Amino acid sequence: MTTNTTQQTVAKKAEAMVIRPHVDIYENQAGATLYADLPGVAKDKLSIDIDENVLTVKGEVSHRIPDAYKAAHNDIHVNRFERRFTLGDELDNERVEANLKQGVLTLFIPRAERHKPRKIDVKVA
């Protein structure tokens, strides 16, 4: 009985376990750039989703395992990446550019036009 419950708990935890990818976030006047390390994630196993102002990045490591493979040492135990971010109103969620290259995701979200710094000319009468 106890063992069964423990097994169920372990199974549940394994299902919920994901790797939070390491990210760099860089911001300037043009917008925000997010770099995320997703080694092993191919384009068709990557999903980027924006719901309201929550950005979700998910990826699955598709990795060929050879026949009769026996693991000897694992630094990575889970094959799913997932992380969420809240985007500020200053960003234009409609115009997101995404690029995936050798496991590095680069996401650029431009600043909304109304939030870009403007230069106001003053007419001298």
Next chain:
Amino acid sequence: MISNMLRFPLANFPFHAFDALEQGMNAHFPYDVAQRLSRTEASYPPVNMGTTNNSVELSFFIAGLDTDSLNIMLEKNVLSVSGERKLPDVANDEQNKGTYYRQERFGGRFKRVITLPEDVDTEHAEASYQEGILQISIAKRAEAQPRQISVAVQ
């Protein structure tokens, strides 16, 4: 006072609400698996290793690697993998001047030395790099491979 001044610039940046959300999320993940993807030089890059009937297989998780910088050495059953991962130098670009809000990704030189679990044939090793994974496959020495012995019936 000084800390207030240092904190001030962040308030202007669009991602600032995101810490609060992340704290809330940790409650759902009892183990912080990301810690295994440590930034420190000693444990970068993370590696998975295993064996098949006739080879030792290693997968190094190195996203965005310039393979020209890669150096793989095999001596007896000790494998060393070193290289450099360069991150884009945007902060020094006058045109794009801005601020890093988060810097978690590993940048710079790395080296990992790994003792293989079996005797290997150093002449028969292959390496390939795809989607951010460096895959190294090294043949086991003939003596270390399982051998089927047939019995001749007389």
